[in-house]
Amino acid sequence: SQQGEEDPQALSIQEGxxxxxxxxxxxxxxxxxxxxxxxxxxxxxxxxxxxxEREKHSGRLRVTLDTSxxxxxxxxxxxxxxxxxxxxxxTDAWAAGNKLTFGGGTRVLVKP
Amino acid sequence: SQTIHQWPATLVQPVGSPLSLECTVExxxxxxxxxxxxxxxRGLQLLFYSVGIGQISxxxxxxxxxxxxxxxxxxxxxxxxxxxxxxxxxCAWSVLAEAFFGQGTRLTVV
Numbered sequence: 620s621q622q623g624e625e626d627p628q629a630l631s632i633q634e635g636x637x638x639x640x641x642x643x644x645x646x647x648x649x650x651x652x653x654x655x656x657x658x659x660x661x662x663x664x665x666x667x668x669x670x671x672e673r674e675k676h677s678g679r680l681r682v683t684l685d686t687s688x689x690x691x692x693x694x695x696x697x698x699x700x701x702x703x704x705x706x707x708x709x710t711d712a713w714a715a716g717n718k719l720t721f722g723g724g725t726r727v728l729v730k731p
Numbered sequence: 732s733q734t735i736h737q738w739p740a741t742l743v744q745p746v747g748s749p750l751s752l753e754c755t756v757e758x759x760x761x762x763x764x765x766x767x768x769x770x771x772x773r774g775l776q777l778l779f780y781s782v783g784i785g786q787i788s789x790x791x792x793x794x795x796x797x798x799x800x801x802x803x804x805x806x807x808x809x810x811x812x813x814x815x816x817x818x819x820x821x822c823a824w825s826v827l828a829e830a831f832f833g834q835g836t837r838l839t840v841v
Contacts, residue, residue, distance in 0.1 A: 625774075650828040661737075661821060661832035662775075707774060711828055716780070716788065719765065719823075719830050723774035 625708055629726045638695040640725040642708030643688075649711050651684055653693045656705045656724070665693075665706075700731045733758035737822045737833025744840055750795075750809040752836050754822030757803065762824040764805040766797055769819040769835075781805060812840045 626641045642651070650669050654662040666677045668684045668691065675682050681694040695702055707724045711717050737754045744750060756762055763782055767775040779797035780788045787797050794813050798806045805822060817840045822833040 652828065652830075654830075659819075659835070659837070661834045662823075662830075664829050664831070667828055709830070717763075718777060718780045718788070718790075719825065719828075720777055721767070721775040726772070 625706070625722045625725045627725060628723065629728070631728045631730065632698055634698060634700055634729055634731050636698055638698050638702070638727055638729070640693050640706055640727070642691045642693070642722055644691075644708075644710050644722075645689065646712055646714055647686075649713060649717065651682075651691050652709045652719075653680075653682060653691075654707045654709060654721075656707065658704075662707065695727075698727075698729045700729050703727060703729045733824075733831065735822065735824055735831055735833045737836060739836060740834065741837045742839070744812050744838065746814055746840055747811045750807070750812050750816070750838070752807040752820055752822075752838075754805045754807075754833055755803055756805075756824045759803070759824070759826055761802060762826055764799060765821075765823040765825075765830065766805065766807050767821045767823065769821060771819075775821065779805075779807070814840050816840050 624643050632638050652667045653665045656662045666682050668675045668682050679696045684691045705724045705726045707721050709719050709721045711719050734757045766778040769775050777790045781799045784799050795809050820836045823830045
């Protein structure tokens with residue numbers, strides 16, 4: 620079964636708006652990462668947050684981690700049409716042999 | 732710099748035929764290697780995970796197998812493909828936590 624589950628499954632916004640998506644997981648983790656996938660392509664790493672961190676920023680991306688709730692959020696500020704993609708969270712955990720497991724993803728459509 | 736090569740990009744195979752997908756990594760040593768499968772519009776399902784030559788963990792019972800004959804080579808195989816094996820197959824490598832993905836192989840079994 621998948622460790623991470625994203626919410627919502629799909630998101631449609633206007634260019635310039637912020638996009639927020641969430642990820643929940645089941646067991647204690649070492650790290651949580653967010654990846655982006657353009658249609659029919661491989662995944663590209665966006666940001667990693669460690670289990671002892673609560674917030675990280677990278678450009679227009681902001682990631683939060685709440686280990687007590689076993690959840691994370693990815694915020695994309697001032698979205699652009701080029702941000703249209705699927706976004707996945709992934710976790711690795713000692714209990715799972717440090718394998719990287721992914722959630723189902725959030726499909727984001729940014730309309731110009 | 733590190734690179735990952737995965738080929739072919741697309742493949743159409745008849746039911747019952749064999750399969751061999753290859754993935755190679757350059758510029759790093761002793762990477763963790765992964766094979767994932769992705770159904771249309773869905774998340775990534777981990778198929779195989781390898782921490783070293785000959786060390787492969789199978790995550791899902793299925794019609795597929797994997798081998799790691801060299802440190803930076805990971806091969807996904809099947810002796811007889813099923814229709815349900817169709818999907819988008821992704822190879823990835825990691826040394827620390829961050830994973831780097833190939834461009835994927837879209838397999839259609841007909």
